[in-house]
Amino acid sequence: MEFDAIQWHDSLINNNTIHSYRGTVDSDVVGKILEDTENKLLEKEKNRKIRKRCYNVLVEAIQNLYHHAECVPSAIEKKFGKNFAVFAFTSPDQDTYKVSLGNYIKAFSIRRLKERMDQINHLSKDELKILYKLILNNDEFSEKGGGGLGIIDMARRTGNKLEYGFHKYNEEYYFFSLEIVIS
Amino acid sequence: MDSIIIEGSAKTPTVNFDAASGKIEIKGRSIPENSIEFYKPLVDWLDTYAAAPKEKTEVNIQLEYFNTSSSKCILDVFKKLEIINRANDGVVINWFYEEDDEDMLEAGEDYQSILKIPFKMVEMEE
Numbered sequence: 001m002e003f004d005a006i007q008w009h010d011s012l013i014n015n016n017t018i019h020s021y022r023g024t025v026d027s028d029v030v031g032k033i034l035e036d037t038e039n040k041l042l043e044k045e046k047n048r049k050i051r052k053r054c055y056n057v058l059v060e061a062i063q064n065l066y067h068h069a070e071c072v073p074s075a076i077e078k079k080f081g082k083n084f085a086v087f088a089f090t091s092p093d094q095d096t097y098k099v100s101l102g103n104y105i106k107a108f109s110i111r112r113l114k115e116r117m118d119q120i121n122h123l124s125k126d127e128l129k130i131l132y133k134l135i136l137n138n139d140e141f142s143e144k145g146g147g148g149l150g151i152i153d154m155a156r157r158t159g160n161k162l163e164y165g166f167h168k169y170n171e172e173y174y175f176f177s178l179e180i181v182i183s
Numbered sequence: 184m185d186s187i188i189i190e191g192s193a194k195t196p197t198v199n200f201d202a203a204s205g206k207i208e209i210k211g212r213s214i215p216e217n218s219i220e221f222y223k224p225l226v227d228w229l230d231t232y233a234a235a236p237k238e239k240t241e242v243n244i245q246l247e248y249f250n251t252s253s254s255k256c257i258l259d260v261f262k263k264l265e266i267i268n269r270a271n272d273g274v275v276i277n278w279f280y281e282e283d284d285e286d287m288l289e290a291g292e293d294y295q296s297i298l299k300i301p302f303k304m305v306e307m308e309e
Contacts, residue, residue: 027216031193034214048309049283052248056286059214059250066216133293136254141219149251157286 003167003175005076005086005102012088012100018044020088024081025065025103033062037089044091053157054089054097054182060150061099061180062087067150069103073173076104095183099154102177110166110174120152121161128156151178158182184235187228195221196246200228205237205273209260210245213253222256229263236267245279245307246287258294265300279305 009022019037023029037058045051069085076084085103092098105113123131132152140148155162163179184202191197191211199208215221242264249257261276268274278291288304295302 030216035193048281049285052284053286056248059248063214063216063250063252129293133297136258136293137297139255141252141255149254153251 002169005084005104005175008102008167008175008177009086009088012090014090016090016092018089018091018097020086022080022086023084025062025069025083025085025087027066030062030066033087034059050095050097050182056157057099057154057180057182058089060154061101061178064150064178065101065103068105071106071109071173072104073169076169097182098179099182100177100179102175104169104173105166105176107172107174113176114164114166116151117162117164120155123155125156125159128152132156154180184231187225196249198225200225200232202232202237205240206243207240207264208243208245209257210243212247213249213257215250216252218250218252218256222253222259226256226259226263229260229267233263233267233270236271236273238271238273240264240267240274242274242276243279244276244291249290254290258297261294261298261300265298268300275301275303277303277305279307282306282308 006022009020013020018040019033021029021033038055041051041054045054065085065087069083072082072084085101088100090098090100120128132149135149135152151162158180160181160183165177167175167177169175186202187198187200189195189198194212194215196209196211196213199206264274264276280287280291291302291304
């Protein structure tokens, strides 16, 4: 059975949800989500250091969707629009925050993406720093201005492993889910 | 040579590049999705400035947030300054960070370790 991204997104939303979004992710939407989450964080979290760390992770997470939500199955695009992706920001308990995101990818991208995720998850703090600096200094940008550093940055800032999954939609498309805990 | 003065926005920083005084400032937030568009004029300006720089160039970087797309562009800015410094030994980068913001301090130290240019880490009290 094809993976249901809407159901997955619904399952993330509960009393602990600070903000959630699903739909087209364009530059205006990125700005709006960041503004809304920042305002809600200001209300909820008194510790400025934690607030800043959350906001930094949110910026990278949402902009990661902006850079990578281009491959959408036609039936999904017809129903929910171009560059469709889902996002939720929750606080499972008082000192923990979680950013969950998901977007469709082509089946052939899985191998490379999985290798990247596993590499990041296996690196120590110091090794992540070295990898970050190597990519920072490589002068490469994607067409949409992505620098290939977002996921490493999130792993580095949080010190936590990235939880990810590839969920089959059909032979051509998979849904990529990513969760990052900030504690 | 003309100055560059850009007012900050929700996603882009306040910029003040002043050739007459040799003072270069980037302040605020730098979180645009595509930073290249924003930073290209600044890098180009530094190319021109490099032809006849001031004896001393003071660079003040005071960012509250910057995204990873900006981080590469900021490195490009620093690389231009590194070339100027190589020629006249007159560039200092002041990297400002809030006292509890270890991530911002570490980001400055990352740049410092990549570049051959004097960095001064400046802690700001809350």
